[in-house]
Amino acid sequence: MSSPESPDPVEILRSVAQDVRDPLTGISVADSGMLSDMRMEDDVLCMRLSVTEDHREPMVRSLVNALGRAVTESGWNGPIECSVAPGVTSPPEAATPSAPAPGNAIPSTTAPPRPNPDAAARQPLPNNAPRADSHQPRPIPGVGHVLAVASGKGGVGKSTVAVQLAMALKDLGSRVGLLDLDFYGPSIPTMMGIRQKQTVSPQKRILPATAHGLACVSLGLMLDDGKPLVWRGGMIAKMVEQLLDDVDWGQLDYLVIDLPPGTGDAQLTLAQQARLSGSVVVSTPQSLALKDAERGLEMFRGLDVPVLGLVENMAWYPLPDGSRDYVFGQGGTVELAERSGVPVLARIPMDAALRLAGDQGDPGIARDGSAFEAFNQLAKAVVETLHPPA
Numbered sequence: 001m002s003s004p005e006s007p008d009p010v011e012i013l014r015s016v017a018q019d020v021r022d023p024l025t026g027i028s029v030a031d032s033g034m035l036s037d038m039r040m041e042d043d044v045l046c047m048r049l050s051v052t053e054d055h056r057e058p059m060v061r062s063l064v065n066a067l068g069r070a071v072t073e074s075g076w077n078g079p080i081e082c083s084v085a086p087g088v089t090s091p092p093e094a095a096t097p098s099a100p101a102p103g104n105a106i107p108s109t110t111a112p113p114r115p116n117p118d119a120a121a122r123q124p125l126p127n128n129a130p131r132a133d134s135h136q137p138r139p140i141p142g143v144g145h146v147l148a149v150a151s152g153k154g155g156v157g158k159s160t161v162a163v164q165l166a167m168a169l170k171d172l173g174s175r176v177g178l179l180d181l182d183f184y185g186p187s188i189p190t191m192m193g194i195r196q197k198q199t200v201s202p203q204k205r206i207l208p209a210t211a212h213g214l215a216c217v218s219l220g221l222m223l224d225d226g227k228p229l230v231w232r233g234g235m236i237a238k239m240v241e242q243l244l245d246d247v248d249w250g251q252l253d254y255l256v257i258d259l260p261p262g263t264g265d266a267q268l269t270l271a272q273q274a275r276l277s278g279s280v281v282v283s284t285p286q287s288l289a290l291k292d293a294e295r296g297l298e299m300f301r302g303l304d305v306p307v308l309g310l311v312e313n314m315a316w317y318p319l320p321d322g323s324r325d326y327v328f329g330q331g332g333t334v335e336l337a338e339r340s341g342v343p344v345l346a347r348i349p350m351d352a353a354l355r356l357a358g359d360q361g362d363p364g365i366a367r368d369g370s371a372f373e374a375f376n377q378l379a380k381a382v383v384e385t386l387h388p389p390a
C-alpha cells in the first residue's frame, strides 16, 4: 500500500519497465509502448501489456513475471494486476480489471493473447529486429543435440565455458562441434589455436576446421584479421541463418554454440530457426552480472528454449593454504537458481591454467588445472539432463 513516505508504485513500475525487455525486439517494454494504463485502483497496481501475434504464450508469461518480480524487488509488495491485450499500438483503453489478486501474484487477466491478424501490420518491428516467422525451429542436419552457451554480460567466461564444455563432452566419448556465433568478438579461433581460414566444399557448404578433436566453425575464420565488425540491421539474423543452413557438420552428438553476450538478434534468430536442446547461462557471482544473466535466462524461457542451468564461473580464487577467496562474492548464483527454478550445473574456480589455455590456443593444458573437475561435472550434468535415466 502506498503512503506519503513510500515511493509511488506507478513510478516504481515506470522505472523498472525500462529494464524489462521484449525478447522479440530487445527494446524495453517502456520504450516500445507495450506497457500502458499504469494506475492504482483500490490499492492494486494495474497495468496493461499489449502484445503482437508474434509473442508466444510462454514469452508473454515470462514478460509478465519479469515485470512483477522487478516491481516487487523495487519495493512494491501489494497486489499487482496485468491485463494482456493484443496490438501494441492500440490506444490505452479504460481497463477492465478483474478482482484484485492476493499478495503480489500477477494474474494475467486475459488468457493467452489471441492471434490478431492486424497486430503485426499496426506495429511494425524496428528495422533491425528479425521478425518471428511462421516456420518452426528445425533440427540441424547431422546434429543430435544443440546446446547454446549464453551470458548476460561480456567477460564472464562464456567462450571459455563453451570451449571446455565441448572438450569435456568429447572426453566422454561424444562427437562434438563448436559454433562461434559471438559476432562482436569471435574468440574461438584464438582459444582453439586455429589459424587457417574456413574452407568450402565443392557443393558450396562450409567445412568445419578440426582442432583438438572438435569440429569448429567461427565467423572469425571467415573475416580478414583486424577489420572492425560493423553489423547493420538484419545482418546478424541473416548470418545466423546461413551458418545454421550451410555448414556440413557430418555427424555430431552435440553442437555447442557460443553466443554473443546479452539478448539480441543472434539469440532470437537462433531460437527461432534451430531446435535447441537447451541453454546454459554463464555468470560470475557478482550481482551486476547475475542481474544480466537473469535477463538472458528469462529470454530463453520466453522463446521456449529449456534452460538446463547456470554455470558460476570465477566462483573463487584458490589460495595456497587450500582456502578460497570469493573475489566476486558468494551465494548470489544459488539464489538466482532457486528463484528461477534451475540448477547450478557447475561452479568453476579462477584458474591460471584456464586463462593460459585460452591465450595459447590449447584448451588441453587447462585439463590439469583446478577447474578441470568442474568442467567434467558440467558435461556429465548436461548429458544426464538430456538423457535422464529411464
Ligand code: ADP
Binding pocket: 151, 153, 154, 155, 156, 157, 158, 159, 160, 161, 187, 313, 314, 348, 349, 350, 351, 352, 354, 355, 356, 358, 359, 371
Ligand atoms: P566471454 O566469452 O564471457 O567474453 P571469455 O571466455 O573470453 O569471456 O573470458 C574472458 C577472459 O577470462 C579470458 O581471458 C579467459 O581466459 C579468462 N577466464 C575465463 N574464465 C576463467 C577462469 N575460471 N579462470 C581464469 N581465467 C578465466
